[in-house]
Amino acid sequence: MTNIGIVGTGVISGTYLDHLAKLPGVQVVAVADLDVSRAQAIADKFPGIRALSPDDLMTDPDVDIVLNLTIPAAHAPVHRAALQAGKHVYGEKPLAVDRAEAEPLLKLAAASDLRIGCAPDTVLGTGTQTARALLDRGDIGVPTAATASFVTPGHELWHPAPEFYYQAGGGPLLDMGPYYVTSLVTLLGPVRRVTGRAGRAHDQRKVHTGPRTGQTFGVDVPTHVTGVLEHESGALTTVLMSFDVWAARLPRIEIYGTEGSLSVPDPNAFDGTVEIVTATNRDWAEVPVAGGYAGAGRGVGVADMARAIRLGEPHRADGALAYHVLDVLESLLEAAAQDQPVDVASTVVRPAAVPLGASPEST
Template identity: 85%
Template structure:
């Protein structure tokens, strides 16, 4: 029997689109057939250099019959409108994180998808790689006992040092919490389960930032969101995670993610990557030891969540990087910022079931 293929159209041809195009071309069960952008010349440039891909306007892409999944790679402020337009045209959608700028935008998307029997998928799909999935396998088989604590940190001096148009990172929908927080909290929920309560503090080191690269180097712009947030996530399991998310740190030696259990500790690789080394130290073996790969899609890259979703559509199974998970992560992150602003602990209203693990040796076409 020949391979079943789900056709994909991409809306938004910014920096990240090149990575998606490269990886989707290598994945089984999906085929990118069209790209669209408000600037049609950008879409045309991609179509001119990729056989089998045609350039369209966004409205044209939503309307064509041969596309089943629209991959939304627009800026955060456009995530919800593009998702809605694509679903109104009968398309399943998969988007870059966050699901929407806030819960108020995201919740109607999930309701519309449910009522109309459509699927929503959302990055990050990095948690489907061998890094996070190996860590999950270690936790699930009890190698560190019962997890009771974790730490998670992302710190950088700011994206204006490398991005030629970084303003959106400092507008609503951006900031370190909503920009990089989804990678960390999605990994933490995958490892430890949903979050029920948070507390936090936030700060902002600068009201103005300066672009350092590209044709607009030297240009300054305003900062509209907190740029340093630290807090505690209380998981439904009772585990406590300490988080630090910052655009205000020049250098640090903080671990990305560590999970601590009653019988040992686990070092988890960068959740913004798909692989990396997992290490364990236990009550009997106190030295850090590398853990053999125990799960996850090997060699995965951006877009593996799209392929996982396409397979799930064909088989009727749940997809892993789904809208409910993305909504819970957004809820946690937004509540974290609100807790900092209000200076009090806050409950997280949503919950979610951990997605199915990715077995060792799995392919997004079959697992």
């Protein structure tokens, strides 16, 4: 059994706690937060989980993997503290707010023989993995292009403390882009060049829910980004990520090949319907599940990493993949700012597919 210690007990921690309790091979033994009362409230709800300070959790001998659920600006410092304490670490996306923070983490982990894992692990579910299985067996021929779209009027409509979505490490590209680009790299392989444009509709936003309703806050990052990703395979993906759109009818992800097209479900979910059109069947048809962890939820990437550590094998939602995704996203913002294409310096090997019927305990 691999023991998990969670740092950061905000909104997303409840989802992780619920799903990790259902997964084989892992158990949460401790939680920590700068607000000690929040950590204690979780410990009071879950027998067997202790509330600790962040420093004490890092040095606790019972903790094998630190699960970092802090805000983006704290991802790199908490990762670094965990690695320096001799712990493997898995975190929410992005890996860090930029490449300058992220790259030393990979070097530190490698030098310490420790693992870094990073969300999103949604790509390990049956939605993206079914699409991956169809692509790998050639159901739509050679993939040549794709589209990826996420639009919303803004997270302040539902989140009671939304400021971090509009600060460094946030914005639609770094907040939601990791789901889409991780899925695209899983499906089509790494990206070698990007071009793009970016802007924002508002310099100020207003909180719409919770005790701070009506308060305004500043916007520091682009809130509408569009561009093209050129994959090493030659496929071209058109992306649109926005916090400035009230409504739109756009596909989440579609893949276009020489012999057909695939409709891929929301990469922010683990499952969903995959549909296909081929040269011989011109009507969209739902395809049966062909891969992925069935019934997966947030935390399956942690369990996949824990299994890989036990077996001495690569894990799928790893630091190299997260770094490449961050590199692609940051390069896209640079391309928009510089008004010219930008080469993506990093590359990565597509993670192993999750076969049909797999369990994170045994694959």
